[in-house]
Amino acid sequence: MISAVLPTYNRAPIAFVSGEGSWLTAEDGSRYLDLGAGIAVNALGHANPALVQVLTQQAAKLWHVSNLYRIPEQERLAEKLVEATFADTVFFTNSGTEAAELAIKMVRKYWSEQGQPDRIEILCFEGAFHGRSTGAIAAAGSEKMVKGFGPLMPGFRQLPFGDHAALRAAISDRTAAVMIEPIQGEGGIRVLPDVCLKGLRDACDQVGALLVFDEVQCGMGRTGKLFAHEWAGIEPDIMMVAKGIGGGFPLGAVLATEKAGACMVAGSHGSTYGGNPLGCAVGAKVMEIVSDPAFLAEVGRKAALFRQKLEGLVAAHPAVFEEVRGAGLMLGLKCRAPNTDVVKAAYAQHLLTVPAADNVLRLLPALNIPDEDIAEAALRLDRAAGALGADAA
Numbered sequence: 179m180i181s182a183v184l185p186t187y188n189r190a191p192i193a194f195v196s197g198e199g200s201w202l203t204a205e206d207g208s209r210y211l212d213l214g215a216g217i218a219v220n221a222l223g224h225a226n227p228a229l230v231q232v233l234t235q236q237a238a239k240l241w242h243v244s245n246l247y248r249i250p251e252q253e254r255l256a257e258k259l260v261e262a263t264f265a266d267t268v269f270f271t272n273s274g275t276e277a278a279e280l281a282i283k284m285v286r287k288y289w290s291e292q293g294q295p296d297r298i299e300i301l302c303f304e305g306a307f308h309g310r311s312t313g314a315i316a317a318a319g320s321e322k323m324v325k326g327f328g329p330l331m332p333g334f335r336q337l338p339f340g341d342h343a344a345l346r347a348a349i350s351d352r353t354a355a356v357m358i359e360p361i362q363g364e365g366g367i368r369v370l371p372d373v374c375l376k377g378l379r380d381a382c383d384q385v386g387a388l389l390v391f392d393e394v395q396c397g398m399g400r401t402g403k404l405f406a407h408e409w410a411g412i413e414p415d416i417m418m419v420a421k422g423i424g425g426g427f428p429l430g431a432v433l434a435t436e437k438a439g440a441c442m443v444a445g446s447h448g449s450t451y452g453g454n455p456l457g458c459a460v461g462a463k464v465m466e467i468v469s470d471p472a473f474l475a476e477v478g479r480k481a482a483l484f485r486q487k488l489e490g491l492v493a494a495h496p497a498v499f500e501e502v503r504g505a506g507l508m509l510g511l512k513c514r515a516p517n518t519d520v521v522k523a524a525y526a527q528h529l530l531t532v533p534a535a536d537n538v539l540r541l542l543p544a545l546n547i548p549d550e551d552i553a554e555a556a557l558r559l560d561r562a563a564g565a566l567g568a569d570a571a
């Protein structure tokens with residue numbers, strides 16, 4: 179018999195009842211060190227006091243009014259994002275998938291307004307993940323996501339990730355946009371080198387195509403800059419944001435330049451819940467904390483500390499781990515043992531990690547994880563790898 183919850187996930191048999199910082203407490207009272215952070219969502223840890231305060235204060239005042247009215251909390255967050263980024267304008271969503279949908283619609287509308295409604299081809303990349311809507315799965319195009327859901331929305335083509343020659347061969351004055359995660363998350367913590375990001379910007383500029391970044395996972399301070407593309411010194415035309423921006427509250431956004439966004443006018447797009455007072459009050463607090471240069475510098479310092487420990491683990495357990503990947507606190511351990519076995523061995527050590535494609539173990543801790551928790555995490559990963567190695571021997 180089918181379970182009451184539609185069985186679309188292989189869930190671990192653990193349920194948590196509370197959290198604090200980088201720790202979660204399960205139903206049986208045992209504590210787990212959390213290196214998944216709800217898949218890069220709980221950017222400031224669980225039950226962050228500053229976020230609990232803004233959420234409860236706003237909850238006592240006003241939750242929802244709809245976008246039929248001005249929403250001051252939404253305006254405030256939009257202004258913060260515009261001030262801190264390339265963007266001139268922002269639309270708020272409740273998730274990354276919804277942000278992907280709007281990004282795709284914006285690209286099509288842009289070209290339609292330019293008098294080229296047939297210019298719809300968006301170049302995407304193998305291993306990409308943009309969410310689970312019909313548009314987002316068509317964009318990513320992987321067999322696992324699209325099988326059984328055809329016919330797919332037309333207009334997407336997937337190129338090998340990081341293959342500049344393939345991009346140059348594919349891009350033309352028929353290309354509407356290039357859409358890419360500067361660091362693939364679900365795809366296995368695959369970092370696109372800065373030189374490739376610069377090359378993408380140049381290639382788009384040469385044919386007039388829009389450049390769309392999906393920073394749903396790699397953005398909001400995760401790499402030690404507010405957004406990952408800042409390392410390369412280039413800017414997109416459109417960017418999707420979600421996950422970390424709400425610190426655990428469902429919130430997403432599409433950021434755009436005036437050039438890309440001006441095609442969207444009253445009636446072009448909408449959302450009942452998007453940009454509600456509750457989510458935006460929390461998002462504004464997250465932005466205030468994460469965009470502080472001192473906070474971002476700390477992310478960089480913690481990341482270097484963690485990475486050094488991970489390099490030690492790879493050296494100590496060559497049969498289990500192959501290499502360290504990633505940037506900032508978006509880290510991956512490419513595994514030699516099956517990554518799902520490593521995730522299970524880590525559960526046994528009461529340590530939460532997240533598997534990704536390409537046999538990678540993802541480590542996406544809260545951005546404010548204390549140094550002692552990083553040390554504890556490395557210790558537990560070492561024990562997990564040791565237990566796996568012992569099983570293999």
Ligand SMILES: *Cc1c(COP(=O)(O)O)cnc(C)c1O
Nearest residue numbers: 273274275307308309363394395
């Ligand atoms: C998680 C993710 C999405 C989808 O976000 P949802 O909030 O799950 O809809 C899109 N793009 C990337 C890069 C992601 O990591």
